[in-house]
Amino acid sequence: MNQTIRPYLSRLEDLFSFSPVDAQTVVARFQEDMRRSLDGRASSLQMLPSYVGRPTGAEQGCFLALDLGGTNLRVLAVRLDGRGKAEITAVNRLAVPESVMRGSGEALFDFLAEGVAVFLEEHRLDRKQHRDLAFTFSFPVAQSAVNAGVLLNWTKGFTAAGVAGQNVVALFSDALRRKRIEEVSVTALVNDTVGTLAAKSYADPSCDMGVILGTGTNACYPEKNGRSAQGRFPQSRQEMILNLEWGNFDKLDANACDQALDRITLNPGRQRMEKMVSGMYIGELVRMILLDMTDRGILLEERHKPVLAGEQSVSSEHMSLTARGKDLFAAIGIPDASDRDRDAAARVCRIVSRRSARIVGAALAAVVAWMDASLEQKHTIAIDGALFEKYPGYPENMRSVLEELFARRADRISLCPTSDGSGIGAAIIAAVASSGREQDPAASRKQTRKNR
Ligand code: GLC
Numbered sequence: 303m304n305q306t307i308r309p310y311l312s313r314l315e316d317l318f319s320f321s322p323v324d325a326q327t328v329v330a331r332f333q334e335d336m337r338r339s340l341d342g343r344a345s346s347l348q349m350l351p352s353y354v355g356r357p358t359g360a361e362q363g364c365f366l367a368l369d370l371g372g373t374n375l376r377v378l379a380v381r382l383d384g385r386g387k388a389e390i391t392a393v394n395r396l397a398v399p400e401s402v403m404r405g406s407g408e409a410l411f412d413f414l415a416e417g418v419a420v421f422l423e424e425h426r427l428d429r430k431q432h433r434d435l436a437f438t439f440s441f442p443v444a445q446s447a448v449n450a451g452v453l454l455n456w457t458k459g460f461t462a463a464g465v466a467g468q469n470v471v472a473l474f475s476d477a478l479r480r481k482r483i484e485e486v487s488v489t490a491l492v493n494d495t496v497g498t499l500a501a502k503s504y505a506d507p508s509c510d511m512g513v514i515l516g517t518g519t520n521a522c523y524p525e526k527n528g529r530s531a532q533g534r535f536p537q538s539r540q541e542m543i544l545n546l547e548w549g550n551f552d553k554l555d556a557n558a559c560d561q562a563l564d565r566i567t568l569n570p571g572r573q574r575m576e577k578m579v580s581g582m583y584i585g586e587l588v589r590m591i592l593l594d595m596t597d598r599g600i601l602l603e604e605r606h607k608p609v610l611a612g613e614q615s616v617s618s619e620h621m622s623l624t625a626r627g628k629d630l631f632a633a634i635g636i637p638d639a640s641d642r643d644r645d646a647a648a649r650v651c652r653i654v655s656r657r658s659a660r661i662v663g664a665a666l667a668a669v670v671a672w673m674d675a676s677l678e679q680k681h682t683i684a685i686d687g688a689l690f691e692k693y694p695g696y697p698e699n700m701r702s703v704l705e706e707l708f709a710r711r712a713d714r715i716s717l718c719p720t721s722d723g724s725g726i727g728a729a730i731i732a733a734v735a736s737s738g739r740e741q742d743p744a745a746s747r748k749q750t751r752k753n754r
Contacts, residue, residue, distance in 0.1 A: 498723025
């Protein structure tokens, strides 16, 4: 590596360092924000009630699930056998076009309802049979019941107009009726983190946290009744799963690259942790750094700039290629980069992804220690998302923070890849909810009338 790249990269290394001391500070700040939120004071963490506790494994039945959380929509049929086993019996997947993500709310919900209509038809489901649907809607929602909740604000590049401030179950139910789908009722509204926790804890009672590390990042955990969640949720149950919306945590030290990225996003000032961690943003951080290096004349050549100038031209999948020894530049349309350039890009990816994983490790530690300060018990953390599953070295970087913070007791934390929280997990939540206790009374009344 030549003389000019070397000092640049070591400065970058410093800028993106996240030391063991930083991790300790973050744990304290994170728990302080958890406490503030539960006490009803201003906080960057939302701790949103889900109106359900963890499943027992005995939940059973057949459910539809609709999963909207990023650039793909999935419609699924799920069967739960009541003995901790679950299977997906049918699934359709379709891309959500950008025009739908950023158009009108009505068009977005019509798109979802159309997805259900096509699914019912393609899989020849009996249109006379009543079906319960679990709606995985992975955005910050203030729920008032397991099947009702108001979107607080969009994240992950969605901006569909007229949805924030509205009950998304009502908007979706209206769209189903517009499509003449009368037999489907939305009985549960589920965040993907909650679905992930449910999917794992259905068969493993030691699971007490659900984490998403994909396009966005977030986590949930079961809060015990009796802790000081004054007035935040009904106290009549043993525990309630709370959605932390940790992507919005804002007590991390953001560097100049983070500030520059935040300025070009659709939601500046918000989702600050998500912008340092998740798949949707870390590729952008790398792209902006590589572009800056090219601007300074220490990487690539002038003619390569247009590729790097295009927003989203580097993704976290591209970054993970470098960890497998592949060429990031070839993957983004620059086939003639020198070995020196490739090595520099691989190092930039390592610096950015390592910080991402270490921040997640610290946030995760904060939540585990909140539940069990001296780590007396075993904790299984259900984790879904490509960063955790497909980025070589990412889980190890998360673990290194747990070991720094908890020493040998870190062994009590298992990080478990868990897929299909948004499908199977959501169906489990619908089954938990079908006891009827957690339902929005208005929605259940409507339902009862219809079923007569
Ligand atoms: C974003 C959403 C959150 C979701 C996460 C992972 O942070 O706000 O609700 O859980 O992405 O999909």
